[in-house]
Amino acid sequence: MDLDNQDNLPLNGEEQPKEQLIRVTGMYKDWFLDYASYVILERAVPAVEDGFKPVHRRIMHSMKDLDDGRYNKVANIVGHTMQYHPHGDASIGDAMVQIGQKDLLIDAQGNWGNILTGDRAAAPRYIEARLSKFALEVLFNPKLTEWQLSYDGRKKEPVNLPVRFPLLLAQGAEGIAVGLSTRILPHNFMELIDASIKHLKGKSFKLFPDFPTAGEADVTDYNDGMRGGRVRIRAKISQYDKNTLAITEIPYGTTTTTLIESILKANDKGKIKIKKIEDNTAENVEILIYLPPNISPDKTIDALYAFTTCENSISPLGCVIIDNKPVFLGVTEILKRSTDHTLSLLKQDLEIRLDEFEEQWHFASLERIFIENRIYRDIEEQETWEGVIKAIDEGLKPHIGHLKRAITEEDIVRLTEIRIKRISKFDIDKAQQKIEALEEEIAKVKHHLDHLVDYAVSYFERLKKEYGAGKERKTDLRLFDDIEASKVAMRNTKLYVNRNEGFIGTSLKKDEFVTDCSDIDDIIVFTGDGKMMVTKVDAKTFVGKDIIHVAVFKKKDKRTIYNLVYRDGKNGSSYIKRFAVTSITRDREYDVTQGKKDSKILYFSANPNGEAEVVTVYLRQVGSIKKLRFEVDFADMLIKGRNVKGNIVTKYAVKKIELKEEGVSTLKPRRIWFDDSVKRLNVDERGELLGEFKGEDRLLIITQNGVAKTIKPELTTRFDDEIIVLEKWVPKKPISAIYWEAEKEKYYVKRFLIENPDKDELFIGDHEKSFLELVSTDYIPQAELVFTKARGKDQRANEVVNLEEFISVKGIKALGNQLTTEKLKQINLLDPVPYEPEVVPTEELEVKDEETVESNTPNLAEGEIRKSSQGESQTKLFDE
Structure with missing residues (x-):
C-alpha cells in the first residue's frame, strides 16, 4: 500500500477529490498596497512643500474660491470643500476647526472651541470664517500654482499651494498611516523667521518647539525632532498662598479637564494629598489646588509632576511626503527645504513680474510710436486685413530700434484695437511717464533677482514686522530636575511589624505600628542576629525573627548613620562600629557582623543626622574581672564601611549595654549648591555654592516684590524667577534696601534684620506701585546716585552714599x-566698603571622616577604644 497517497484511496468504490491550495494574491495584494499608499499620501502625512495634508489644502483652496472679504458660514465652506475632498463633512469640519484653533491662517468668528479646556466648537452652521491677511499673503498665487483635476474631474485643485513660509513647523502635524506615523511639533512664528533668515545668510540655527498651551519644556533630548527624540513638558505650577497651589499653564496635549481628572485619581490612590480643587479657567488657565494643613507645597508640586499629567513626555517623529514618498527628516532639514522652496517661489514670482513689466513696457512703447507717428492713418486706404497688418508693420519699422524684442502679429492686432477716443486724448508726456515708471519697476525687479537672498531676507523681515505682534514664545525652555517618585509620594499607608515572628507589612494591623509610608517605599530591617535586608513595602513579608529596627529606606542616604555593638560568635569578643547604608540589592540578606554562628547585636541605634551617643557597658562577673562597668563614646569611632569588623570593646562577656547620654552630629556640615538652570538646591556640586549648612542653618530669600524670608535648606524646595537674593542666612547681618514709596512718591533707605524667621515679611510699602530698587546683604554697602538734570541748571555730580552711615538698623516694618x-x-549699587566681622571662637566637635580599614582590626585592651592604625587608608565620606 502506498501510504504517501492513502488520502486519495477509493472510498465505497469512489476516488476522493484532491485538496487544492489556492493562494490569495493578485488583486488583494495590490489593493492593500494601494490602500496603504492612499492613506500615507492622501490622508495622514503632510507634504514638505506647503506643510498641508490634502484635506487642509483643499479647505484653504475652497476658502480662497469663496473669498470676498466677508465671513462665510463654516458649513458653506465645508460643503464647498466636498467638491475637492472625497470624504464626509464631519472630517472636513473637524480639520477646519483644528486649523482655526491654531490662530494663523483662519480669521474665526463664533465659538471655535477651547484648546485649554477641551470644549468642542459649535456646529458648522453657527460659526464663520474667512482667510487671515497672513494666509492671503503667503499661501496663494495662481501663477505659481500647479493644478490637477479633482477626484471627479469636474474641478481643478492645486497639487501644492505656493506657501512662502515654513508653515509645517509653525502649525505642527500629527497623523497615523499604515505602517508609519508622523508627529511634528509646533514651533514659534518669530523663531522660524529668524532661523530662515540665518539659513539664507549661511548661518547655523537651532529650533525648539513652542506650544499654544504654553507651559514649560525640557528640550535636552529633542534630537532635532527626529526618531528617538523626546520632549518633557510640564504645567506651570506656583504657590498661590501658604496652602494653595495655582496651575496657570498646562502641558501640550492635555486639557484642564484631563489634568484635573489625573490629579483627582492620584489623590484617590494616595499619591498626593489635596483638600479640594477648583477650575476657574476662562480665557486663561487657572486651576487652584487647596492643600490640607501641614502638607508641603513644594513636595506636592513635585508629586504632581511625578504622578499626574502635569508632566508628560512627547516623542516627535518628522515624517513628510517628498516626491510622493514618505521621508523622515529633522526640523532643521525641514526648515532648510521650506526656506529654499520659498526662495525659489520668490524668484519665480519676480521672473513672472519681470516678464509682465517688460510686456507692458513693450506695448506702451509700441502704442506711443503708433499714435505719436500717426501710423494709424496708414490703414485708412487698406481694403484687406492683411493690408492693414502690413501697413502698420511697415510704419513701425523705422521707430523700433530700441525695443527689446521683435514685433509679432499679436502686437499689431492689439494696436488695431485701440479706440479712436483714446487716440484723440493721447498725452505724450503721460505716456512717457508711464514708460519711465515701468522702466523703474523693471530695474527694481532685476535688482531683486540679482540680489535674491537679500530680497528674501527683507521678505521674511516684513512678515515678522507685519504679523509678529502677539506671537512671542509661550513655552518656557528650561532644564527639568529628575523627580524620584519615592521621595515625593505621600505616605498613604501604615507599616506594622511583628518582631518575634519576623513579619513586616501594611496588613498587620493587630501588631506594632512602625511609621507612615507610601506604597512605593523600600523598608530597611535589622535583626538581632546581625542580618540586614531592604525590601519593598507589601501587605506581609517575612524578613527574619527578632527584628530590632524597621524604617523607610532612603537610597543614597549618607547622613543616616547606624551605631552598633555586636558579639562575634557565641563566645567571641564584642566589637563596635559605625556605618551608613547607601546602596544595596533589594531582598538580599546582608551581615553587619562577621557572619559567625550565634553572633548577636548587643546595642543598636539609627541616627538620621550622624549623632554619636555615649553608652555604658556592663560586664558579667566571671573570674577575676575588676572593672565591670565602663563607658564608650561613639564619637570616638570613625564612620566606616558596612563590612568592616569594627574595633574591640571587650573580650569578656557583656551583661548589657545602656544609653547614658544622647549624642550630637559628628558629620561635616552639608555643602549645598543652587542650580539656576533647574531652580533647585543640590549636594552634587551643580551651580553656585551657597555654603556649608548645619542642622539649624537657614537660607535667606529676598524676592523682587520686596518680601524677605528664611527657610530650611530642603532639597525638595522649588524656587521661582522672582528671587533676587538667595544665600546662607547670617542672623546678625543687616539687610539694606532702597525702595520707591508710591504713596509719598520718594525713594527711601532702610536697614533691618529678619525678626521672624518662619514668616514672610514685606519690607517695602504695600501700595501696588511701590517697588524695590535695590537690595544688599553686605555689611557696608554703597550706592551711587545719578541725578536728573534740572531745566536751566548745570548737571549735578553723582553722589556716593554709604548706607551703613546713612541709617541705623531699624525694625523690618x-x-x-x-x-x-x-x-x-538712576541708582547703582557699588562695591561695598571692606569689612571684617568679629569672629567669636566656638568650641566645635571633631568632625569624623569615613575610613576604610582591614577587617582584622587588632584587639584592644579591656575597656579601651582607639582609632585604626596609621597604615590604613582613609577616604572622606561626607563632602557635602
Whole structure:
C-alpha cells in the first residue's frame, strides 16, 4: 500500500477529490498596497512643500474660491470643500476647526472651541470664517500654482499651494498611516523667521518647539525632532498662598479637564494629598489646588509632576511626503527645504513680474510710436486685413530700434484695437511717464533677482514686522530636575511589624505600628542576629525573627548613620562600629557582623543626622574581672564601611549595654549648591555654592516684590524667577534696601534684620506701585546716585552714599529715611566698603571622616577604644 497517497484511496468504490491550495494574491495584494499608499499620501502625512495634508489644502483652496472679504458660514465652506475632498463633512469640519484653533491662517468668528479646556466648537452652521491677511499673503498665487483635476474631474485643485513660509513647523502635524506615523511639533512664528533668515545668510540655527498651551519644556533630548527624540513638558505650577497651589499653564496635549481628572485619581490612590480643587479657567488657565494643613507645597508640586499629567513626555517623529514618498527628516532639514522652496517661489514670482513689466513696457512703447507717428492713418486706404497688418508693420519699422524684442502679429492686432477716443486724448508726456515708471519697476525687479537672498531676507523681515505682534514664545525652555517618585509620594499607608515572628507589612494591623509610608517605599530591617535586608513595602513579608529596627529606606542616604555593638560568635569578643547604608540589592540578606554562628547585636541605634551617643557597658562577673562597668563614646569611632569588623570593646562577656547620654552630629556640615538652570538646591556640586549648612542653618530669600524670608535648606524646595537674593542666612547681618514709596512718591533707605524667621515679611510699602530698587546683604554697602538734570541748571555730580552711615538698623516694618529730595535718573549699587566681622571662637566637635580599614582590626585592651592604625587608608565620606 502506498501510504504517501492513502488520502486519495477509493472510498465505497469512489476516488476522493484532491485538496487544492489556492493562494490569495493578485488583486488583494495590490489593493492593500494601494490602500496603504492612499492613506500615507492622501490622508495622514503632510507634504514638505506647503506643510498641508490634502484635506487642509483643499479647505484653504475652497476658502480662497469663496473669498470676498466677508465671513462665510463654516458649513458653506465645508460643503464647498466636498467638491475637492472625497470624504464626509464631519472630517472636513473637524480639520477646519483644528486649523482655526491654531490662530494663523483662519480669521474665526463664533465659538471655535477651547484648546485649554477641551470644549468642542459649535456646529458648522453657527460659526464663520474667512482667510487671515497672513494666509492671503503667503499661501496663494495662481501663477505659481500647479493644478490637477479633482477626484471627479469636474474641478481643478492645486497639487501644492505656493506657501512662502515654513508653515509645517509653525502649525505642527500629527497623523497615523499604515505602517508609519508622523508627529511634528509646533514651533514659534518669530523663531522660524529668524532661523530662515540665518539659513539664507549661511548661518547655523537651532529650533525648539513652542506650544499654544504654553507651559514649560525640557528640550535636552529633542534630537532635532527626529526618531528617538523626546520632549518633557510640564504645567506651570506656583504657590498661590501658604496652602494653595495655582496651575496657570498646562502641558501640550492635555486639557484642564484631563489634568484635573489625573490629579483627582492620584489623590484617590494616595499619591498626593489635596483638600479640594477648583477650575476657574476662562480665557486663561487657572486651576487652584487647596492643600490640607501641614502638607508641603513644594513636595506636592513635585508629586504632581511625578504622578499626574502635569508632566508628560512627547516623542516627535518628522515624517513628510517628498516626491510622493514618505521621508523622515529633522526640523532643521525641514526648515532648510521650506526656506529654499520659498526662495525659489520668490524668484519665480519676480521672473513672472519681470516678464509682465517688460510686456507692458513693450506695448506702451509700441502704442506711443503708433499714435505719436500717426501710423494709424496708414490703414485708412487698406481694403484687406492683411493690408492693414502690413501697413502698420511697415510704419513701425523705422521707430523700433530700441525695443527689446521683435514685433509679432499679436502686437499689431492689439494696436488695431485701440479706440479712436483714446487716440484723440493721447498725452505724450503721460505716456512717457508711464514708460519711465515701468522702466523703474523693471530695474527694481532685476535688482531683486540679482540680489535674491537679500530680497528674501527683507521678505521674511516684513512678515515678522507685519504679523509678529502677539506671537512671542509661550513655552518656557528650561532644564527639568529628575523627580524620584519615592521621595515625593505621600505616605498613604501604615507599616506594622511583628518582631518575634519576623513579619513586616501594611496588613498587620493587630501588631506594632512602625511609621507612615507610601506604597512605593523600600523598608530597611535589622535583626538581632546581625542580618540586614531592604525590601519593598507589601501587605506581609517575612524578613527574619527578632527584628530590632524597621524604617523607610532612603537610597543614597549618607547622613543616616547606624551605631552598633555586636558579639562575634557565641563566645567571641564584642566589637563596635559605625556605618551608613547607601546602596544595596533589594531582598538580599546582608551581615553587619562577621557572619559567625550565634553572633548577636548587643546595642543598636539609627541616627538620621550622624549623632554619636555615649553608652555604658556592663560586664558579667566571671573570674577575676575588676572593672565591670565602663563607658564608650561613639564619637570616638570613625564612620566606616558596612563590612568592616569594627574595633574591640571587650573580650569578656557583656551583661548589657545602656544609653547614658544622647549624642550630637559628628558629620561635616552639608555643602549645598543652587542650580539656576533647574531652580533647585543640590549636594552634587551643580551651580553656585551657597555654603556649608548645619542642622539649624537657614537660607535667606529676598524676592523682587520686596518680601524677605528664611527657610530650611530642603532639597525638595522649588524656587521661582522672582528671587533676587538667595544665600546662607547670617542672623546678625543687616539687610539694606532702597525702595520707591508710591504713596509719598520718594525713594527711601532702610536697614533691618529678619525678626521672624518662619514668616514672610514685606519690607517695602504695600501700595501696588511701590517697588524695590535695590537690595544688599553686605555689611557696608554703597550706592551711587545719578541725578536728573534740572531745566536751566548745570548737571549735578553723582553722589556716593554709604548706607551703613546713612541709617541705623531699624525694625523690618520701619519706613526708613528719605534717600534724597532731588530727582534721580538712576541708582547703582557699588562695591561695598571692606569689612571684617568679629569672629567669636566656638568650641566645635571633631568632625569624623569615613575610613576604610582591614577587617582584622587588632584587639584592644579591656575597656579601651582607639582609632585604626596609621597604615590604613582613609577616604572622606561626607563632602557635602
